[in-house]
Amino acid sequence: MKSARYYDRGDIRIEDIPEPPLQPGTVSIDVAYCGICGTDLHEYLDGPIFIPRAGHPHPVSGEAAPITIGHEMSGVVSAVGAGVDDLSPGDRVVVEPYILRPGVDTSAQNNAYHLSPDMNFIGLAGRGGGLAEKIVVERRWVHPIGDIPLDQAALIEPLAVAYHAFERSGAKAGDVALVGGAGPIGLLTAAVLTAEGLRVAITELSPLRRQKALDTGVAQHVIDPSQQDVAAEVRRITDGRGADVAFEATSVDVVLDTLLDAVRPQGVVVNISIWGHPATVDMQKLVLKEIDLRGTIAYVNSHPAAIALVRDGRVDLAPFITDVIGLDDLIDKGFDTLIHRNETAVKILVDPRKASAARPATA
Known part of the structure; x- marks a missing residue:
């Protein structure tokens, strides 16, 4: 099968590799779409x-570069392994792409499994990836989506990132939120916040992305x-108070x-982004206003809530899809666009079975 393989910085190759074998307790998925994530770009x-x-x-996957990349995927179940009795071929699904140590409690009662030692991600540390025609995933990480369109479903993973960031913030309906950046994660975070009843402001340099937010x-x-x-401006729209959360x-x-x-004083700032360089923080501002600066990584038990937001019509993901390309166009029309012309795109999806030439997006 065709797949995108990461060898090193600046070196991703489209190669043919064997299809992954179905194992007991796993689910084989024909990948429909996979989003290009900011993490992939980093x-x-x-x-x-x-x-x-x-x-x-x-240390958990046992794999190293070259590996198949892609972790924002949707697809259709093609087969289930022994012991999987609650999914069937034909089911439409998304993947919560975790790689965790054996024995980690991944139940709904544990809201810290994503912080366990050696945590990593399918499509980054091995175990296949969504930028391939097929993937086999442990049943725990496969979430049915019902009738959500498969192209929109490829955005469930970044929507879950946004939902977890909202949870980390402690924000509530009626609060005022400021989102720094109207890229894919910024826009999806704003979508979650609006769906949860917050008043949202976005700051963004790109006029096209500002217009997308509007x-x-x-x-x-x-x-x-x-x-x-x-x-x-934030103080103006909050009667001088400042945002409750950013x-x-x-x-x-x-x-x-x-x-x-x-x-505002005693407000909360949540960092969602992955930094490729050390950040500079003015600690005096943090101290004098007693600001809480919080980190957030990925998601934890967040996919069901993210799926429900879309299924119930509270978040519409279709407008954020700005292109669908083939796997052969991953670098030229995908990575190159998002790196050098990122103001022209929000979320670019890859159809792994489409050899080349972009087809019209659903937006």
Whole structure:
């Protein structure tokens, strides 16, 4: 089968590899779509980060580069292994792409399994990936989606990231939130916050992404930081108080600094983004306003809630899909666009069975 294989920084190759074998307790999935994630871009530009370097296998997966990448995937069950009796061929599913040590409690009662030692991700540390025609995944990590369209379902994984960030923030309906960056995660975070009853502002340089925030209705206030003082504008729309909570979704120092200025005293700033460089934090701002700066990584028991937001019509994912490409176009039309012309795209999906030439998106 055809797959995208990560060898090293700047070196991803489209290769034919054997199909993964079905094992007891696993589910074989024909991949329908896989999103290109910001983490994939960080690996390509700055990595390896999560991907184990060649010759240094991951302690749980036992794999190292080259590995098949892609972790934002949707697909259709093609077969189930022995012991799997609650899914059937033909079921539409998404993957919660974790690699964890054997014995880690992954039940709904454990809200910290994503923080267990040596945690990593399918499509980053091995065990296949969504940028391939087929993947085999342990049953625990497979979530049925019902009749959600498969292209939209490929955005469930980043939506779960956004939902977990919302949970980490402690925000509630009626609060005012500021989102730094209207890229895919920023927009999806704004979508979750709006669905949960918050009043949302987004700060974003790109006019196309600002317009996407307005067109999708995920933010009530969209701020151009090149023309406006973001903190002053947030104070204006909050009667001088400042935002209750802010979300950093850019891995840009000046954005993080702006969020510290814009939140109210004792406000919360949640960092969602993966940083390819050490961040600079003005600790005096943190101290004098007693700001809580919180990290968030991925998701934990978040996929069912994210799926419900889409299934119930509270979040519409279709407008965020700006292109669908074939696997052969991954670098030229996918990575290159998102790295050099990222203001022109939100989420680019890959159809692993489409050899080349983009087809019209659903947006």
